[in-house]
Amino acid sequence: MHEAAIISQLHDQVVTSIRARMPDEGQEDPEPIGRLTTVHIRVGELEHLDDEVMNTVWKAYTMDTFLHGADLEIMTIPLSVACRQCAHEYVPEDPAILLCPQCHHIDPDVKQGTGIILHSIVIDEPVEETA
């Protein structure tokens, strides 16, 4: 499953990002910086990743880990193409058909709509109890 491989990499990247921000990073039992609530990612339309499957796999993958309970928020990066023949920039109606509406050549330079980006993570900072 394509989504599982991506989630596996995302999981490792989120863990690395959190550990790098722990004040006592590198120690055996570092102090948590708070509870992870949301992971925001951006996914290109051409990556052919299904949001629902991504979320299901994310929940399964983070179960029994300290990321458990964090939501995965996915924003789609829409496809945008520039024609190499006439330089016209356009948004294809169908990602499978990249015909330039201006010169009718099919010589696309994909400007946007690929890639999977870990954009940000949201952490609930622990509230210090006052006496």
Added chain:
Amino acid sequence: MEIKIIENVLKLNDEVAQQNRHQLREAGVTCINLIGSPGSGKTALLERTLEMLGSDLAVGVLAGDMATTRDANRLAAFTPHVVQINVGKSCHLDANQVRQGMNSLDLTALDLLIIENVGNLICPVGFDLGQDVKVGMFSATEGDDKPAKHPYLVLEAGLLLLNKIDLLPHVPFDVTRFREDVGSIREGIPLIELSAVTGDGLDVWCTWLRRLCNERPSTDKQPCCEPGAVL
């Protein structure tokens, strides 16, 4: 508290892929990543390819499969430089697996490394392995609609192959529609129609491989053949 990160999720894979690419270029080895469906005839094509290239090129193969060493066993009859990579439940090869496979080969003895990816038209496309060119493979028995259904492979590949053309009279496969669909996704992408069984088209394929090896890249970042520029 929102912490901005903005990192490619495949960053770790891409870093290893770039190391692979650098190591291969240092050793003077050209590398292709062969991507096709299960049963499209990738291994059969490699058997015939190794046979035809003979001593022209020293070819190594990394064969990716979920399980068994059957592909490597078949190819070992044609080259001593074969490594089987079993990916278990994964559906594609990643750069680290290729790195481990490369470590089992004597790269200085090779001109060309062919990575036979796990049979799959979707997942392998998104994972850089360190190759110079991705080659997308379709076959007559899969149906003529596969390029239209898998446009990302057509967009990413430097060359497409249509295998099993000897079966065209016997299967409902509209070659004209297939070519039109390919052209509607990537005008001008080179396409070689061949049969690993009868040998039709294999001379064109082997000529393409020889030419690719003769146009070795001088940097890590530029592919050694621009799509559409070879045939």
